[in-house]
Amino acid sequence: MSISQFRPISVTPIxxxxxEKLVVxxxxxxxxxxxxxxxxFAFNPTGSTTCxxxxxxxxxTTLLGDNSYVRCLLIDFSKAxxxxxxxxxxxxxxxxxxxxCILHWISCFLTGRTQxxxxxxxxxxxxPINMGIVQGSGLGPIIYIVMxxxxxxISKINILFKYADDNNLLVxxxxxx
Numbered sequence: 152m153s154i155s156q157f158r159p160i161s162v163t164p165i166x167x168x169x170x171e172k173l174v175v176x177x178x179x180x181x182x183x184x185x186x187x188x189x190x191x192f193a194f195n196p197t198g199s200t201t202c203x204x205x206x207x208x209x210x211x212t213t214l215l216g217d218n219s220y221v222r223c224l225l226i227d228f229s230k231a232x233x234x235x236x237x238x239x240x241x242x243x244x245x246x247x248x249x250x251x252c253i254l255h256w257i258s259c260f261l262t263g264r265t266q267x268x269x270x271x272x273x274x275x276x277x278x279p280i281n282m283g284i285v286q287g288s289g290l291g292p293i294i295y296i297v298m299x300x301x302x303x304x305i306s307k308i309n310i311l312f313k314y315a316d317d318n319n320l321l322v323x324x325x326x327x328x
Contacts, residue, residue, distance in 0.1 A: 163288055171260075171289030174253060179293045182247040187300040193315035194292030203314045210310050210321055218324035231316035232295060233283045237261045240284075240298050247297070260290060 163171075180188075188195055192203035214221045241258050261284070265277040284291040284298075295316070302318060304311045310321040 163285065168289050174256065175289060175293045178249045178253045179247070179290075179297075182249045183293075183297065183300070187296065190311055191296050191313045193313070194296055198314075200314070203312065206312055207319065207321075214310075214321060214323045220324050222320075222322040222324075224320040224322065226318045226320075228316045228318070231299075232286050232291065235284050235295065235298050236282055240294060243297050243300065244294065257290065257294065260285075 192198035192200070192206065211221050211223070237258075240261070241254070244254055244257060264280040264285070266280050267277050268275040284295055292315075299313065299316075299318075302311070302313075304320075306322075306326055308323060308326050312319050
């Protein structure tokens with residue numbers, strides 16, 4: 152195994168996870184435009200892998216009714232959660248209609264974190280975490296949706312849908328873009 156294959160493990164206290172879920176349910180989900188959630192099939196109460204596959208097959212089949220072929224561009228952003236810039240994310244969150252205290256709480260949640268590596272019985276020194284979203288947290292998935300929310304189609308004919316950090320673009324033959 153190479154070092155790039157290792158993933159961080161973040162353990163958050165139970166009470167913090169409950170607080171995160173309250174913030175998501177009471178402030179973040181209501182503040183996010185429904186069109187942002189509509190094309191994301193993961194991290195969504197009404198989404199699933201089955202829904203994403205059904206959506207994909209329906210739209211490819213429909214587009215093939217008027218086109219000889221459909222281009223399918225399937226993009227998986229490598230380590231997408233690990234490279235989220237906190238400044239950009241907080242800027243996007245500040246555009247939402249959420250109370251300033253919640254925005255500040257999320258900003259504090261993201262910053263001031265450290266990590267340590269354990270190999271066998273040896274421990275490294277603590278190092279600051281300057282980027283990324285805490286995976287396995289209650290807050291992580293929804294703020295990732297906010298982070299990628301400005302990824303949109305250029306053409307109304309194209310169909311974009313997302314599943315976590317996978318982005319899928321369907322482009323019919325009869326498209327000038």
